[in-house]
Amino acid sequence: MLRLPRLDVATPTDLDTALALLATPGARLVAGGTDILPNLKHRLGEPPLLVSLAQITRLRDIIEEPQAGVLRIGAGVTLTQTSEHARVRALFPSLAVAAGQVASPLIRNMGTLGGNVNLDTRCRYVNQTDFWRSAIGGCLKSGGTVCHVVPGGRNCVAALSSDCVPVLMSLGASLVMRSPNGTREVPVADYFVADGLRNTVRNDDEITTEIRVPLPTMPRRTAYTKWSVRQSIDFPLLSVALRFDLEHDRVSAALTDVRVVVGVLGARPREVTRLEELRGRAFNDPEVIKAVAERVHAQCKPLENVPYEAPYRREMLPVHVRRAIAALVAAG
Amino acid sequence: MSTPVHATLVQLRVNDREHAIAVEPHRTLLEVLRYQLDLIGSKQGCDKGDCGACTVQIDGVPQLACLTLAVAVAGRQVTTVEGLGQRVGGCHPLQDAFDRHDAAQCGFCTPGILMSAEALLRRVGRPVEGAEVREALAGNLCRCTGYTKIIDAVIDASRVMHGGVAGA
Numbered sequence: 001m002l003r004l005p006r007l008d009v010a011t012p013t014d015l016d017t018a019l020a021l022l023a024t025p026g027a028r029l030v031a032g033g034t035d036i037l038p039n040l041k042h043r044l045g046e047p048p049l050l051v052s053l054a055q056i057t058r059l060r061d062i063i064e065e066p067q068a069g070v071l072r073i074g075a076g077v078t079l080t081q082t083s084e085h086a087r088v089r090a091l092f093p094s095l096a097v098a099a100g101q102v103a104s105p106l107i108r109n110m111g112t113l114g115g116n117v118n119l120d121t122r123c124r125y126v127n128q129t130d131f132w133r134s135a136i137g138g139c140l141k142s143g144g145t146v147c148h149v150v151p152g153g154r155n156c157v158a159a160l161s162s163d164c165v166p167v168l169m170s171l172g173a174s175l176v177m178r179s180p181n182g183t184r185e186v187p188v189a190d191y192f193v194a195d196g197l198r199n200t201v202r203n204d205d206e207i208t209t210e211i212r213v214p215l216p217t218m219p220r221r222t223a224y225t226k227w228s229v230r231q232s233i234d235f236p237l238l239s240v241a242l243r244f245d246l247e248h249d250r251v252s253a254a255l256t257d258v259r260v261v262v263g264v265l266g267a268r269p270r271e272v273t274r275l276e277e278l279r280g281r282a283f284n285d286p287e288v289i290k291a292v293a294e295r296v297h298a299q300c301k302p303l304e305n306v307p308y309e310a311p312y313r314r315e316m317l318p319v320h321v322r323r324a325i326a327a328l329v330a331a332g
Numbered sequence: 333m334s335t336p337v338h339a340t341l342v343q344l345r346v347n348d349r350e351h352a353i354a355v356e357p358h359r360t361l362l363e364v365l366r367y368q369l370d371l372i373g374s375k376q377g378c379d380k381g382d383c384g385a386c387t388v389q390i391d392g393v394p395q396l397a398c399l400t401l402a403v404a405v406a407g408r409q410v411t412t413v414e415g416l417g418q419r420v421g422g423c424h425p426l427q428d429a430f431d432r433h434d435a436a437q438c439g440f441c442t443p444g445i446l447m448s449a450e451a452l453l454r455r456v457g458r459p460v461e462g463a464e465v466r467e468a469l470a471g472n473l474c475r476c477t478g479y480t481k482i483i484d485a486v487i488d489a490s491r492v493m494h495g496g497v498a499g500a
């Protein structure tokens with residue numbers, strides 16, 4: 001039995017009331033509750049007030065705006081809705097796949113895209129009961145003074161574990177952040193920072209209201225590849241979002257851009273660099289698979305922050321990348 | 333915590349019955365169902381979203397009662413395993429098929445599985461395939477059966493519900 005700490009819950013029906021309530025010192029937001037409630041049951045925080053977004057229907061729309069060139073997904077849209085939505089599937093198949101691979105069908109019925117973007121970082125030494133953690137004296141992220149992943153480290157490297165974030169970053173998405181002072185739009189690529197204690201630039205008074213994904217302007221192929229121990233329920237132990245922009249709508253066409261974003265390393269997603277060298281090559285050129293896999297392997301160094309040994313995860317990264325690209329090429 | 337937190341009166345609709353009930357805000361729907369309404373069919377397993385034993389339906393959609401704040405479901409339709417037979421005025425075809433196929437061993441996961449399975453059958457509206465059942469039950473762990481008998485039972489129930497003859 002895991003009890004929540006004593007706290008108050010507010011269930012506002014509009015955004016302005018939610019923003020006003022969020023001004024309460026220490027208040028936290030809860031959307032689907034599938035991340036924050038287990039964490040609170042584990043006593044990772046004891047906020048006096050939870051402001052629930054569940055009753056704010058305005059956050060649950062998916063709107064396509066061809067003039068503005070974006071698909072606007074409300075932060076309160078569930079992962080099930082994201083993965084099943086006809087336009088999301090047609091325009092952003094890798095996003096539909098990623099959302100459809102989060103946890104289990106039950107959790108996807110509850111969990112929201114806004115919650116997935118704001119998911120707390122995870123670590124094998126912190127996502128445990130209070131009792132378990134007390135046996136090792138806690139860590140930087142849970143009332144202690146040391147890091148068990150990087151001994152001597154002063155910086156928490158808990159893992160960005162969201163399935164959708166690497167994909168959203170590869171698609172050039174941005175987040176609309178609302179506060180009592182106004183609204184700002186932050187590219188997903190700029191939203192995350194390398195600090196496991198707090199891995200986003202979100203201010204305490206801000207609510208993510210929507211996720212904006214630019215509509216594709218040229219033919220492309222995208223994929224999301226996740227590896228976890230079981231094919232359901234588990235968080236990713238490896239996750240890679242891939243995007244190949246093409247001159248024409250066929251796999252023999254020349255690449256105009258390549259983007260690869262890797263999750264579950266440290267606290268922020270990593271965009272793989274030096275991929276512009278592949279521009280101009282045919283997508284189905286076997287050299288492309290080799291080059292992308294090599295760069296991923298060279299640039300991405302998993303840590304012992306989630307289960308499974310880091311060296312094994314590192315060796316498996318290029319394997320999953322090669323398989324994902326080969327599948328895209330084979331699909332035509 | 334120094335903040336005084338009071339119970340609030342919440343209107344809960346469970347298995348088509350209205351309950352006006354005093355709920356402390358930090359209580360989960362599962363705690364309220366089991367310890368305040370005495371509906372102990374929904375099981376408290378891992379209590380953190382891994383096992384699915386607490387699965388109930390909220391407005392017909394299967395969700396985890398252990399990760400649902402009770403005050404947040406005020407005014408919505410909650411259905412627990414106790415309400416399953418009620419809908420068909422007796423024993424639900426799924427319950428009958430689980431009995432015939434011995435799909436429950438220790439029985440702890442059964443209520444949650446029934447709630448996920450019922451939502452699948454209602455959504456699909458025709459006899460189901462094994463792959464669909466496996467996907468729909470992917471959030472409900474069973475440590476006894478190895479799932480085979482559960483999947484057989486769900487497929488069987490879906491056939492019975494569409495005019496087929498009961499197997500096993």
Ligand SMILES: Cc1cc2nc3c(=O)[nH]c(=O)nc-3n(C[C@H](O)[C@H](O)[C@H](O)COP(=O)(O)OP(=O)(O)OC[C@H]3O[C@@H](n4cnc5c(N)ncnc54)[C@H](O)[C@@H]3O)c2cc1C
Pocket residue numbers: 028029030031032033034035036037038053075076079101102103104107110111112113114115116117118119120161162163164206207208209233234235236380381382
């Ligand atoms: C067993 C289990 C397995 C899981 N497996 C996976 C997995 O494989 N992949 C994965 O990605 N996730 C996984 N999760 C985590 C979680 O279910 C998802 O990330 C989900 O999308 C979180 O959404 P939520 O609405 O439930 O978030 P909540 O728990 O409600 O919120 C999560 C965080 O985001 C903040 N937040 C929520 N909404 C907003 C908003 N609009 N603006 C600003 N901040 C906000 C909250 O304050 C909180 O800090 C798993 C969870 C469990 C319990």
Ligand code: SF4
Pocket residue numbers: 122123124125126139140141142146147148149150155156157158196305
């Ligand atoms: S990375 Fe280190 S400090 Fe951060 S949660 Fe893990 S053990 Fe704690």
